[in-house]
Amino acid sequence: MLPKPLKHGDTVGVIAPASPPNIENYKKSIAFIESFGLSIQEGKHLKNVHGYLAGTDDERLEDLHDMFADDSIKGIIFAGGGYGTARIAHRLDYELIKKNPKIFWGYSDLTYLHTAIRQETGLVTFHGPMLASDVGKEDFHPLSKKQFNQLFEPTFLVYDESIAPLEVIAEGKAEGEIVGGNLTLIASSLGGQYELDTKGKLLLIEDVDEEPYRIDGYLAQLMHAGKLEEAAGIIVGDFNNAVPTRNPSLSLETVLDDYFRQLGKPVMKGFQIGHCQPHFAIPLGTRARLSTESKTLTIQPGVTGSSNDSESRL
Structure with missing residues (x-):
């Protein structure tokens, strides 16, 4: 289920369903969103602080439901991640979301909601840079800015080595x-x-900010649960600051090789997707093609409408 694209004059909602965002960075990001001809409607509890959460579970849930229920809101862009979305996933009104599909854009802790919403409703969502966490910072990259263009018209995304070097693991x-x-x-x-x-x-x-031994542990969990074996291929995004503080330590490269080199399916690393700049944004839930021969990742559009047959690069 693809959401409708945005257009000039639309309003997007901004909420913080996890940790409190940096408000100064968020304020700096507003002009960027407005440069697309969009207006912003803030969630009622956007600036709340409840320990390490951006408001209570009820408050954050209310903001999310309000944005899906409001027909004037054409997309939801998150201020930041952190921690907290797993606490509310079981309380989401998935019927409301299914009846009101719209753009849903963020990453990091939002991964939990991306998965839950897609698997419960079929809605395609977007893994992309957030307002306080990325857009409002001085190092926000021009390529990251271009990623928002895919919200306005159907676009085939092609990631190749013109963006960053890619390395084949398998x-x-x-x-x-x-x-x-x-x-x-x-x-x-x-x-x-x-x-x-x-x-x-x-x-x-x-x-x-995860050391190699921690990444090793997470991959072991996925391996034992059959998630690596069941996958058709693996896209290794950015692992920012995966620096060991204990010695001796395995390197991140060694850990990835141990789990993926003999997996028997395509695995490629080096994608600038994640906590990095530039941050290449992608839709989750659309079909994609991974080729280690051409070193490309090609992804179908994440919004409705007709698109050119030729693949285009952002």
């Missing part, structure tokens, strides 16, 4: 629905109601 070609996101959140979903389904799918993983 050779092959595979097609399937693209799923996943933050590795920590994927691992935390195992055994629960919203456990990520990877069967026949292209699995994206990325993370930040």
Whole structure:
């Protein structure tokens, strides 16, 4: 189920369903959103602080439901991630979301909601940079800015080495629905109601500030749960600051090789997707093709409407 594209004059809702966002960075991001001809409607509880949460569970849930229920809101863009979405996933009104499909854009802790909403409703959502966490910072990259263009018209995305060097861990070609996101959140979903389904799918993983031994542990969880074996291919996004503080330590490269080199399906790393700049935004739930021969990842559009047959690069 694809959401409708945005157009000039539309209003987008901004909420914080996880941790409190940096308000100064958020304020700096507003002009960027307005540059697309969009207006912003803030959630009532956007600036609330409840310990490490952006308001109570009830408040954050209310903001999310309000944005889906309001017909004047054409898309939902998140201020930031952090922690907290797993606390409210079981309380989402999935029938409301299914009846009011709209653009849903964010990443990091939002991985839990991406998975839950897609698997409960079929709605395609977007793994992309957030307002306070990315847009409002001085290092927000021009390529990251261009990623928002895919919300306005159907666009085939092609990621190749013109963006960043890619390294093949295991050779092959595979097609399937693209799923996943933050590795920590994927691992935390195992055994629960919203456990990520990877069967026949292209699995994206990325993370930040996790040492190699922690990444090793998460991958072991996915391996034992059959998630790596069931996947059609693996897209290794950015693992920002995966620096060991204990010595001796395995390197991140060694950990990835141990789990993926002999997996028997295409695995490629180096994608600038995640807690990085530039941050290449992608729809989750659309079909994609991963080829280690051409070193490309091609992804179908994430919004409705007719698109050109030729693949276009953002």
